[in-house]
Amino acid sequence: MTYAPPADVATHGPYGPDRVKASIAARRPVYPFQGRVGTPLFPAAPGRYHLYVSWTCPYAQRAAIVRELAGLRDVVSLSYVDDERDALGWAFRARRGADPVNGFRYLSEAYEATEPGYPGHISVPVLWDTRSRRIVSNNYPDITLDLATRFTPWADSSVELYPERLRGRIDALNDEIFTDVNDAVGKAGSPDPKTAAPARARLFAAFARYDAVLAAHPYLLGDALTESDVRLWVSLVRYDSVYNADARISADSLAAYPSLAAYTSRLLELPAFASTTDPSLTPLAR
Known part of the structure; x- marks a missing residue:
């Protein structure tokens, strides 16, 4: 097994905003790899693509959840980077396991293989193509949509996270969830x-709004789980x-929004959510 050394902030410094700023200064997207x-x-x-994710990153967890919900465990492989990082970025260490596809020690090696000299943000999730040996996408909104829709011959046909009839509503709701x-x-x-x-004003208004919606329906758009539920x-x-x-955003816990809290706990009971959630995040405060 090939592992990176322990994260060493004292030597390398923390992972900071410099790489994000480098992308902005170069007038390119912060998440520049946007293949579909x-x-x-x-x-x-099947078997061509691999997901690199992190237990600590909510945007990466979205991809892991959708992969499970869509029944793609045997179609798209997955591995986790270590929870800790210094200025060298996400790494592979014994706690979460080695990189099973490329044997990389650092996720930056995937970025470097795709674009030599890449100066930008090293993010997760990353969708990797084992055939061309390059990153397909690190644009996290697209990755979950592709997992939900582009592998239908091998996916669980009973699950429709992004059905065509609801795509306009899902897109609008996803934008709202991101902002608020x-x-x-x-x-x-x-x-x-x-x-x-x-x-805080946007956040608490959204909590109240979604709490009212979920008092009337089991999911954000009615009776069926959609990609918007995963994002929220x-x-x-x-x-x-x-x-x-x-x-300490508020003196209140999520329990102040009873329908929202119940929904959060109920989804956590589903295997796709439970198996991709670090136990340290649960239970919810009461």
Whole structure:
């Protein structure tokens, strides 16, 4: 097994915003690899693609959940980077296992193999093509949609996370969830009041709105689980034990929104959610 040495912030420094700033300065996307499965360059095929994810990243967990829900465990392989990182970025260590596909010690090696000299953000999730030996995508919104829709010959036909009849509503709701929850929950803990105050207002308004919706329906868009539920849930399950615990966003726990809290706990009972969630995130605070 090939492993990276332990994370060493004292020597290398913390993983900071410099790589994100480098992308912005170069006027390129922060998540620049935006290939899509099902195109001539990346045709859908079982066993061809591999997901690199992290237990700690909600955006990566979304991909892991969708892979499980769609029944793609034997179609798209998956491995985890280590939870800790320094300025060298995500790494493979004994705690979470080696890279089973390439034997990389650092995820940056996948980026370097795709674009020599890559200076930008090293993020998860990453969808890797084992055939061409390059990154298909690190654009996390596309990865889950491709997992949900581009492997249908091998997927669980009973699960439709992104059905055509609902795609307009799902897209709009996903944009709303990103702005008002996924992004806002991080900004709500900012030490800068000018950043934190509007983010908290958006977040708590969204919690109240979705709490009312879920009092009437089991899922955000009615009786069926969709990709929007996955996007919301990864922030909800971290609210008490990560976001609010670290930054004291509110004196209230998620239990202040009873339908939202019940929904979070109910989805956690589903194998696709439970098997991809670090136990340290649960139970929800009461």
